[in-house]
Amino acid sequence: MSVHYQPVECKSFLHHFNKKFLPFSWGANPYRGCEHSCPYCFARYTHEYLGYNSDTEFDNMILVKVNAADVLEKELSRPGWKREAVNLGSVCDPYQPAEKKFEITRQVLKVFVKHKNPLFIGTKSNMILRDLDLLSDMAKHTALIVYITITTLDDDIRCKIEPRAATIDERLDAVKQLSDAGVTVGILFMPIFPYLTDDRDSINDVVKAVSDAGAKDMVPGVLDLRASCRNRVLSLIKEEFSELLPKYLALYKTAYAPKDYTGKIYRAVEIARRSCGFKKFKMPALTEKQTTLEV
Ligand code: SF4
Structure with missing residues (x-):
């Protein structure tokens, strides 16, 4: 796949959103579009806001916010921030492949470190280890949690559901290295694919592996088939796991799996978590922690 990188100047870097169930209300993206091209990605539609085709350009027309660090510096320096x-x-x-070339994420990370601003980072790439120096320094001075997606230990399945992201071993290694360096790491245990990664053994194995690697938090989630994800995921199932297609069609009458199914999966994750001694994570009081550290 050939990828076109489009340099853009952003007017603002931080964007506000109001989701009470999340521990943050600001988001930031050094890149728009994503080369990882996961079939289940539901961020594709956001490319339409930028004037691009969500189906054909999300993973190969990558907007690179070349002035992100300068804009962020101004935003974090505002008296009202x-x-x-x-x-x-x-x-x-x-940490998609573009980052290796442009290093926009590293540049903005330096600004977040300078301002000791509480930060969450989500990725499926072990390229985050390149920034271990900044992250371990930041973890000493403010709240920082890195979330890495791991849904299966079966790399054959991973190759099909996340074809361009890091391997499972690379992600587990990233969890371990970050944890060893004092960075709090959580696992996005999502999306759990029905009939593929949802059996008890698979769930137990993932929970044990991430626990052994040092993860402190785990957020499970069952696959949704919202918007264009539906066609993409069902095409993937048809091509790679054709025997499961009738079961998927029966389970996903709507975009969401029924509650009796999802409840069963979340209970299995909870049982696995307890049997590994994986404690419930307590989200740090983000601003309090910072205040305490600065006194
Ligand atoms: S890593 Fe996958 S799910 Fe996440 S934004 Fe990229 S394509 Fe979407």
Whole structure:
């Protein structure tokens, strides 16, 4: 796949959103579009807001916010800024392959470190280890949580559902190295694919592996088939796991799996978590922690 990188100047870098169930209300994206091209990605539609085709250009027309660090510096320096937590990579992976070439994420990370601004980072790439120096320094001075997606230990399945993201071993290694460096790491245990990654053994194995690697939090989620995800995921199932297609069609009468199914999966995750001694994570009081550290 050939990828076109489009440099853009952003007017603002932080964007506000109001989702009470999330521990942050600001998001930031060094890139728009994502080369990882996961079939289940539901961020594709956001490319339409930028004037691009969500089906054909989301993963090969990548907008690179070349002035992001300068804009962020101004935003974090505003007198009214209360140093609320920011989710870096709220729409697109900040460590997708473009980052190797442009290093926009590293540049903005330096600004977040300078301002000791509480930060969440979500990724499916072990490229985050390149920034271990900044992250371990930041973890000493403010709240920082890195969330890495791991849904299966079966790399054959991973190759099909996340074809361009890091391997499972690379992600587990990233969890371990970050944890060893003092960074709090959580696992996005999502999307759990029905009949593929949802059996008890598979769930137990993932929970045990991430627990052994040092993860402190785990957020499970069952696959949704919202908007264009439906066609993409069902095409994937048809091509790669054709025997499961009738079961998927029966389960997904709507965009969401029924509650009796999802409840069963979340209970299995909870049982696995307890049997590994994986404690419930307590989200740090983000601003309090910072205040305490600065006294
Ligand atoms: S890594 Fe995230 S943003 Fe990128 S394609 Fe996959 S799900 Fe979408």
